[in-house]
Amino acid sequence: xxxxxxxxxxxxxxxxxxxxxxxxxxxxxxxxxxxxxxxxxxxxxxxxxxxxxxxxxxxxxxxxxxxxxxxxxxxxxxxxxxxxxxxxxxxxxxxxxxxxxxxxxxxxxxxxxxxxxxxxxxxxxxxxxxxxxxxxxxxxxxxxxxxxxxxxxxxxxxxxxxxxxxxxxxxxxxxxxxxxxxxxxxxxxxxxxxxxxxxxxxxxxxxxxxxxxxxxxxxxxxxxxxxxxxxxxxxxxxxxxxxxxxxxxxxxxxxxxxxxxxxxxxxxxxxxxxxxxxxxxxxxxxxxxxxxxxxxxxxxxxxxxxxxxxxxxxxxxxxxxxxxxxxxxxxxxxxxxxxxxxxxxxxxxxxxxxxxxxxxxxxxxxxxxxxxxxxxxxxxxxxxxxxxxxxxxxxxxxxxxxxxxxxxxxxxxxxxxxxxxxxxxxxxxxxxxxxxxxxxxxxxxxxxxxxxxxxxxxxxxxxxxxxxxxxxxxxxxxxxxxxxxxxxxxxxxxxxxxxxxxxxxxxxxxxxxxxxxxxxxxxxxxxxxxxxxxxxxxxxxxxxxxxxxxxxxxxxxxxxxxxxxxxxxxxxxxxxxxxxxxxxxxxxxxxxxxxxxxxxxxxxxxxxxxxxxxxxxxxxxxxxxxxxxxxxxxxxxxxxxxxxxxxxxxxxxxxxxxxxx
Numbered sequence: 001x002x003x004x005x006x007x008x009x010x011x012x013x014x015x016x017x018x019x020x021x022x023x024x025x026x027x028x029x030x031x032x033x034x035x036x037x038x039x040x041x042x043x044x045x046x047x048x049x050x051x052x053x054x055x056x057x058x059x060x061x062x063x064x065x066x067x068x069x070x071x072x073x074x075x076x077x078x079x080x081x082x083x084x085x086x087x088x089x090x091x092x093x094x095x096x097x098x099x100x101x102x103x104x105x106x107x108x109x110x111x112x113x114x115x116x117x118x119x120x121x122x123x124x125x126x127x128x129x130x131x132x133x134x135x136x137x138x139x140x141x142x143x144x145x146x147x148x149x150x151x152x153x154x155x156x157x158x159x160x161x162x163x164x165x166x167x168x169x170x171x172x173x174x175x176x177x178x179x180x181x182x183x184x185x186x187x188x189x190x191x192x193x194x195x196x197x198x199x200x201x202x203x204x205x206x207x208x209x210x211x212x213x214x215x216x217x218x219x220x221x222x223x224x225x226x227x228x229x230x231x232x233x234x235x236x237x238x239x240x241x242x243x244x245x246x247x248x249x250x251x252x253x254x255x256x257x258x259x260x261x262x263x264x265x266x267x268x269x270x271x272x273x274x275x276x277x278x279x280x281x282x283x284x285x286x287x288x289x290x291x292x293x294x295x296x297x298x299x300x301x302x303x304x305x306x307x308x309x310x311x312x313x314x315x316x317x318x319x320x321x322x323x324x325x326x327x328x329x330x331x332x333x334x335x336x337x338x339x340x341x342x343x344x345x346x347x348x349x350x351x352x353x354x355x356x357x358x359x360x361x362x363x364x365x366x367x368x369x370x371x372x373x374x375x376x377x378x379x380x381x382x383x384x385x386x387x388x389x390x391x392x393x394x395x396x397x398x399x400x401x402x403x404x405x406x407x408x409x410x411x412x413x414x415x416x417x418x419x420x421x422x423x424x425x426x427x428x429x430x431x432x433x434x435x436x437x438x439x440x441x442x443x444x445x446x447x448x449x450x451x452x453x454x455x456x457x458x459x460x461x462x463x464x465x466x467x468x469x470x471x472x473x474x475x476x477x478x479x480x481x482x483x484x485x486x487x488x489x490x491x492x493x494x495x496x497x498x499x500x501x502x503x504x505x506x507x508x509x510x511x512x513x514x515x516x517x518x519x520x521x522x523x524x525x526x527x528x529x530x531x532x533x534x535x536x537x538x539x540x541x542x543x544x545x546x547x548x549x550x551x552x553x554x555x556x557x558x559x560x561x562x563x564x565x566x567x568x569x570x571x572x573x574x575x576x577x578x579x580x581x582x583x584x585x586x587x588x589x590x591x592x593x594x595x596x597x598x599x600x601x602x603x604x605x606x607x608x609x610x611x612x613x614x615x616x617x618x619x620x621x622x623x624x625x626x627x628x629x630x631x632x633x634x635x636x637x638x639x640x641x642x643x644x645x646x647x648x649x650x651x652x653x654x655x656x657x658x659x660x661x
Contacts, residue, residue: 032304032305032306033190033304034086034189034305034313035087035088035188035189035193035302035304035305036080036086036087036088036303037088037089037090037239037267037269037303038077038088038089038090038091038298038300039090039092039299040073040092040096040299041094041095041243041269041272041290041293042094042095042127042271042274042292042293043095043096043099043294043295044096044098044100044293044410045096045098045099045102045103045111045112046100046294047071047100047111048069048070048100048334049064049066049068049069049072049321050067050411050414051066051412051425051428052066052413052414052415052416052420052422052425053066053422053425054354054418054420054425055416056069057322058326058331059325059326059328060322061322061325062323063322064322064417065321065417066321067294067319068296068320069295069320070115070119070295070330070334071328072320072325072327073298073320074118074326074327075326075327076298076300076318076320077120078120078327080300084302086189087188089122089188089193090119091121091124091195092123092124092271093242093243093269093270094124094125094127094129094130094199094243095127095129095130095243096113096127096130097127097129097141098432099294099410099428099431099432100424100428100431101346101424101427101431102341103440104341104345104441105344105345106133107140107141107144108144110141110144110148110150111337113141113142113145113150113151113152114148114150114151115330115334116150117149117152118329118330118333119330121152122152122153122186122195123152123153123154123155123195124153124154124197124241125154125156125197125243126138126154126156126199126243127203127272128199128203128243128272129432131213132209133434133440134210134434135170135171135210135212135213138174139171139174142154142180143174143178146177146178151178153181154178154180154181155180155181155195155197155241156175156198157224157225158199158221159215159216160213160215161213162212165212167212168212168213171213182196182225183195183196183197183229184196185235191236191237192234192235193236193237193239194225194229194233194238194239195238196225196229196239196240196241197240197241197242198221198222198241198242198243199215199218200218200242200244200254200255200258200272201217201244202245202272203272206407206471209434218242218254219262222242223262225240226262227264230264236305237305237310238265238266239265239267239268239269240258240267240268240269241269242254242255242258242268242271243271243272244270244271244272245273246270246273246275246281255268259283259284259286259288260284263285265286266286266287266310267286267289267301267303268287268288269290270288271290274292274293275290275292278317280301282312285309285310287301287303287312289301289315294411295320296319297319298317298320299316299318300315300316300318301314302314338353349577353423354424355422355423356420357426357580357595358420358584358595358597359419359592359594360419360597361419361596361597362597362602363412363414364376364412364414364601365412366406366409366412368465368470368473369604370475370604371475371604372601372602373409373601374404374406374409374475375475375477376582376583376601377409377429377579378403378476378477379477380579380582380583381402381403381444381522381575382399382477382521383585384444384573384577385402385444385446385521385578386399388563389446396519396548397548400478400518401449401454401477401478401479401498401520401521402477403457403475403522403526403530404430404474404475404523405471405472405473405475405526406470406472406473406474406475407472408430408442408523408525409429409430409475410428410431411428412429413425413429420594421583421597423580426576426579426580426583430442430575431576432525433523433524433525435574436557436560436572437570437572439572439574441574441576442523442524442575443560443574443575444522444523444560444561444572444575444578445521445522445527445559445560445561446519446520446521446561447519447527447545447553447559448519448546448548448550449517449520450512450515450517451510451514451516451518452511452512452514452624453543453544454479454496454520455496455624456490456541456542457530457543458476458479458481458496459490459492459493460472460533461473462483462485462492462493463490464541472529476607476608477500478498478499478500479496479497479508479607480496480605480608480609481608482495483609483610483611484618485612486612486614487618487619488623488630490540490541490626494618512624517546517548519548521561527545527559531543531544531545540625540626547559560573583595583597586598
């Protein structure tokens with residue numbers, strides 16, 4: 001039987017134990033909390049591994065050299081969740097659409113959003129290419145995805161809606177109906193995580209089809225979101241899905257500037273620039289990651305939250321290759337989508353996704369220089385328009401020049417293991433756009449320019465491209481030219497010849513006094529930028545598309561090429577179909593029934609020659625307005641200096657004369 005004293009001792013020890021537990025629970029540091037983020041960006045409807053897709057083996061492992069494939073990405077997501085005891089979140093930073101034949105039915109089927117939902121993405125944002133089909137097109141995509149049961153959470157801040165505009169009112173209503181939000185808050189392991197999405201300045205600039213929708217300044221948008229999430233929602237961690245991008249120059253790197261100027265963002269999942277990062281970029285307390293493009297890489301970011309601070313515990317980039325077994329349910333969805341593409345899109349033209357239509361013994365690549373693929377695509381435009389819409393009895397009706405920008409050429413054409421070129425692989429080279437009539441893909445248009453305007457067009461490559469980026473590099477057909485990058489900006493082209501490798505080249509008179517008009521062909525997107533480049537260059541590179549009589553074309557839809565004049569209305573001539581027809585026109589050199597890519601597209605053809613020189617004669621020869629203006633300014637400055645010198649000299653002479661007198 002316990003004594004009174006022993007009971008007091010026991011009570012004392014219990015009190016000590018309780019107090020000790022309370023002391024340690026309140027004074028010892030709390031254990032850090034772990035979160036894992038799986039992230040992708042710029043997947044551009046590349047559902048299957050490439051290049052080429054004909055090599056892609058979905059379910060066997062270690063059988064091909066392709067990269068990418070959404071079914072493989074699904075496996076990476078599932079495996080990451082299995083390997084970690086802590087919560088795993090999956091995000092995408094936008095541009096998951098526009099890049100393969102699968103997107104051609106995006107308004108009717110919304111394959112991309114349905115797959116992202118099935119793959120378990122927690123949140124995605126909108127990139128500039130999600131607006132390629134205009135606000136009405138985006139609204140259709142969202143409604144279709146919801147109706148077909150597959151819509152991940154979309155976060156997108158910064159859109160400016162005008163309820164007085166029916167198009168914008170409809171898009172805003174669709175955002176509300178389909179659950180698109182400025183931000184979202186998730187709770188995991190006792191942590192509140194706020195996620196918001198935005199579109200960067202450069203991405204906004206290259207979104208002409210988003211009109212009439214406009215966007216707030218990204219930095220202002222981000223600051224408002226951070227304030228709201230931190231102060232109202234009281235979140236512990238802020239994640240920004242930013243379709244803004246990175247640049248080797250930190251002063252031009254939008255997401256680095258975002259992290260520097262907007263405090264309170266813990267993690268930026270970056271997109272838009274297709275940057276391949278092997279490790280995160282740290283700017284202050286902000287962690288920035290980006291996972292290349294086209295699903296070729298997945299980033300896995302392990303972060304720790306401790307005492308209000310987020311740090312990187314580990315970062316891994318997963319190469320999405322054949323060593324990863326595809327997730328079977330996701331691959332079955334993709335296979336079924338391919339059958340839909342075949343039956344609804346391609347079969348009317350007697351084509352199918354995996355149909356082999358040519359062969360090549362080498363890779364046709366594209367870069368910010370004259371390139372084999374760029375030459376072939378530019379040639380296809382000129383060939384296709386002349387085939388469909390020129391009169392042999394009227395030389396002026398022939399297209400003399402075609403241009404294509406690198407920003408529209410989206411993928412190389414790779415020989416792979418077989419050398420076979422399929423419809424799906426060839427389409428990926430020029431997959432983008434929407435027509436004036438609302439049908440998918442960019443249509444071709446034609447117009448007339450003077451010789452001096454052709455020179456201005458080429459100056460886009462020599463002068464605008466260094467300022468604005470490689471997307472502005474132009475691939476050309478029907479011309480070859482030389483330029484000196486040391487010359488005055490906007491006046492670097494020194495010699496131009498017109499013609500072809502087959503028919504030979506002859507000098508082009510690009511003096512302003514030459515009133516001959518030359519027919520030019522391009523897709524409507526590039527033609528739009530030709531019209532706008534004058535504004536960017538303070539009218540130094542004004543280019544005015546004209547009809548064959550020299551009258552300015554105000555609306556480029558009036559320059560659309562009619563692919564079938566028998567039918568009523570305009571039957572738009574699509575660029576991708578022209579590329580396919582051009583390739584199918586090549587001769588079969590080995591007698592196996594398949595056209596062969598010609599030898600001319602194995603390397604450069606000398607169409608674009610850079611000849612740097614600081615020789616004074618080379619700097620001013622055949623000068624046009626920019627150089628002449630500079631010379632005039634320089635002359636005026638020299639004259640002023642001489643006059644000042646003379647005035648000073650005369651004044652001193654008078655003073656000396658006065659002193660001697």
